[in-house]
Amino acid sequence: MKKIGLIWGDGSSPEIMAQAKRVLDAIQDPVDPFVYTDIAMGGEAVDKYGDPLPQHELDKALAQDSVLLGAIGGPKWEGLPGPQRPEKGLLRLREGMELFANDRPAKIWPQLADASPLKKEITDKGIDFVIVRELIGGAYFGKKETKEVNGELVAVDEMPYSEHEIERIGRIGFETARKRRKKLVMVDKHNVLDTSRLWVKVFDRLKEEYPDVEYSTMFVDNAAMQIVKDPSQFDVIVTENLFGDILSDEASQITGSIGMIPSSSRGKTKNGLYEPIHGSAPDIAGQDKVNPIACILSAALMLRYGLDMEEEAARIEQAVEKVLDQGYRTADIWTEGTTLVGTKEMGDRILENL
Amino acid sequence: MKKIGLIWGDGSSPEIMAQAKRVLDAIQDPVDPFVYTDIAMGGEAVDKYGDPLPQHELDKALAQDSVLLGAIGGPKWEGLPGPQRPEKGLLRLREGMELFANDRPAKIWPQLADASPLKKEITDKGIDFVIVRELIGGAYFGKKETKEVNGELVAVDEMPYSEHEIERIGRIGFETARKRRKKLVMVDKHNVLDTSRLWVKVFDRLKEEYPDVEYSTMFVDNAAMQIVKDPSQFDVIVTENLFGDILSDEASQITGSIGMIPSSSRGKTKNGLYEPIHGSAPDIAGQDKVNPIACILSAALMLRYGLDMEEEAARIEQAVEKVLDQGYRTADIWTEGTTLVGTKEMGDRILENL
Ligand SMILES: CC(C)[C@H](C(=O)O)[C@@H](O)C(=O)O
Ligand SMILES: CC(C)[C@H](C(=O)O)[C@@H](O)C(=O)O
Secondary structure, eight states: OOEEEEEOOSTTHHHHHHHHHHHHHHHSOTTSOOEEEEOOOTHHHHHHHSSSSOHHHHHHHHTSSEEEEOOOOOGGGTTSOGGGSHHHHHHHHHHHTTOOEEEEEEEOOGGGGGGOSBOHHHHTTOOEEEEEEEOSSGGGTSOEEEEEETTEEEEEEEEEEEHHHHHHHHHHHHHHHHTTTSEEEEEEOTTTOHHHHHHHHHHHHHGGGOTTSEEEEEEHHHHHHHHHHOGGGOSEEEEOHHHHHHHHHHHHHHHTOGGGOEEEEEOSSSOOEEEESSOOOGGGTTTTOSOOHHHHHHHHHIIIIISOOHHHHHHHHHHHHHHHHTTEEOGGGOOTTSEEOOHHHHHHHHHHTO | OOEEEEEOOSTTHHHHHHHHHHHHHHHSOTTSOOEEEEOOOTHHHHHHHSSSSOHHHHHHHHTSSEEEEOOOOOGGGTTSOGGGSHHHHHHHHHHHTTOOEEEEEEEOOGGGGGGOSBOHHHHTTOOEEEEEEEOSSGGGTSOEEEEEETTEEEEEEEEEEEHHHHHHHHHHHHHHHHTTTSEEEEEEOTTTOHHHHHHHHHHHHHGGGOTTSEEEEEEHHHHHHHHHHOGGGOSEEEEOHHHHHHHHHHHHHHHTOGGGOEEEEEOSSSOOEEEESSOOOGGGTTTTOSOOHHHHHHHHHIIIIISOOHHHHHHHHHHHHHHHHTTEEOGGGOOTTSEEOOHHHHHHHHHHHO
């Protein structure tokens, strides 16, 4: 029995989740079908429970074999105080499930190469790298305080990292590189930050265990340049939480097709969280316009990493490739000469090709 | 009497400084010439004094009307412990001179538009914005500590901001926007950081004083995307130190000609620091190859902001434009059909056009 948690999400997210679920239904073993559990997190949970992730919903997530998420948030919840904002639910889910490693691929789909904002001479060299982002440490989870000092407010965010936190994400970085082109770049700011200097120290120890992986470090400001200048140089980037947030969004942008990018967040157990990297697109909610591919590919990653169903994962990915080859495109990736389809029809086409 | 401090810098920096000084010599008032003082900072100071900014050199800098810097650092000093690294001298100079506002323009030169890594349809919409970066607060100058906790090392960088620090950079942001296209975007991460929430609070107060400026906020991860996706949307970006470091490097990269970009760092007094945003290019030191234009344009900014010599500043900028129109290029900006010149000859050409 394989237990899958479904977080339907906000805005246009339920529409992409519906297509991903159709794909999961189609690919499951009929004699041992998936057992689904709906989990409320984000805006939906705020509306229902006044809390973006009540304990009972986190408990449900913890009881699954894997969790699939669309996307959360939207203008409706913008004015709420910090702890009640949808994003807070996501941060608490990451922490509660102990998902310390977030994989964000940046890859140009040959069928969609034109969509990149970068020049052809750059994209022609190829873009295919992964950012392995530490997800439950650093400034996201450090102590925060705002207090009055000498008659004015002073806010402080602490950015902490401990050796074991760095080591476990470091191992994921090296292991990921080992399975790919064996090149790992650790991005930091060790000319300024103590945490970065600890990252360097731990990685200098780790690299001895992975002599087959070519290892180097790069300053975060330089990395922000190099991703635009020559993304073909990267295979695997490993970095701390906040730098990973910034660089992975930049990296997704240069592919030109954010609606295509899945991601996985994993921890010590097999129970990970799989989600598109794009947002909840509330502006097009309910219009059958949103691209379901990133969510469907997230489901594929879930099968591969969370449920040991490599073959089924590959089948889904191949179906997506075929649909792109056939020229079907949702509005976000549509170009002259291709066939515009809605969310549901994109789901239909992928199902046909399964 | 106008007192100018010259920090000759490391690597190929002395070569660009030499050209900038020739331009300053040519443009000065012969009856009231500039008085120059050489200041050692960075690698040069490490070599001479074992300290990247000894107090006597900082004192010299503080006694000037303005300071011009090339660039510092290089592989020679890479292995040194933190406090002895060249960069530490720069950070201490910024702090010592109280330079809280760093202006980093991102502008496409029409003559060099081809050099951008972005597609023509994006650069055609125009790239002309400024990043106003807070320069002496945040994680750069917060408390840092690495200590043993439960048998392992834990490092913590504090990221502090107080209301008055935010307010003074906020004012520079609004004032800068007012002198331009009147659009200010404050970049933060207020869904995660307490400091960002304090930035929002202070800016919400400030914006009432600048009703003529269109004000909005943007998350730093989104900003990293938007700079690549549609840079024409930006006029002025104001942000905290670390985000400014990352985004301004990304922004300079999309112009495709980092060797052209000057910057200014200013504080409460007129005595500011003016420098190219590029590094010290040690790999081409002594080869008469490095592009002196960013340093010469930094000298122009110094005349404009530090020495009240707007007319002379504009003359220098026009001379640079003319030389580009005439087709002269150093190696970093050379393209088919233009004339390759060395560092010195580029200086000659600019002097001719003054
Ligand atoms: C919503 C936000 C808190 C989150 C983050 O910063 O981690 C998002 O930007 C992401 O990258 O998943
Ligand atoms: C050298 C380094 C400390 C510095 C910084 O991070 O501020 C540099 O990257 C810059 O942007 O001027």
